[in-house]
Amino acid sequence: DTGVSQNPRHKITKRGQNVTFRCDPISEHNRLYWYRQTLGQGPEFLTYFQNEAQLEKSRLLSDRFSAERPKGSFSTLEIQRTEQGDSAMYLCASSLGQGTSLPYEQYFGPGTRLTVT
């Protein structure tokens, strides 16, 4: 399967614990995006990488959240001291991109469903 993969698919954790999610993008894609989706809503942008550089972070990404893409390939999203409000689906997407407005397709992974109890 050459699509975007995410692990784990489901994570249940207790409030206050740290969690880390992984995203493996399509191999030739230089751009990687993280989104958060709560029930009944569309995804909301969290952060964006071009290669290994994190170029934009949403105000939704509090200081408890950190994302990395160390070698410009896979990415991790860590949430520290989880809160019940962090319960959501965390989606990763990847795309090509060359700094033009051409509408490169963003391909989404299956998501990681986080439940904080």
Place this chain on the structure above:
Amino acid sequence: KNQVEQSPQSLIILEGKNCTLQCNYTVSPFSNLRWYKQDTGRGPVSLTIMTFSENTKSNGRYTATLDADTKQSSLHITASQLSDSASYICVVSDFSGGYNKLIFGAGTRLAVHP
């Protein structure tokens, strides 16, 4: 504030019938508009992408229209099938940051009944 609004919130139709979903947006600057299909518990899958110069685009039984002047789009589904049951999300791209930043609507939840 950049916003994408969709209607209706949910829709039930019988298999074989057609339906049209609506999208209004206030995103500026506008780069392109996309429709995604999202099955429950899965990531969104792209159906169509339209730039401001395109008025209509089809993908099989899905036809999207765009009126960039009124900032409205629609997605028409023809001869619906049970597998069309999903959320359909309108997404508008803002290129102000030098990349296509996607702004998602809340989606229309479509249920196709036999």
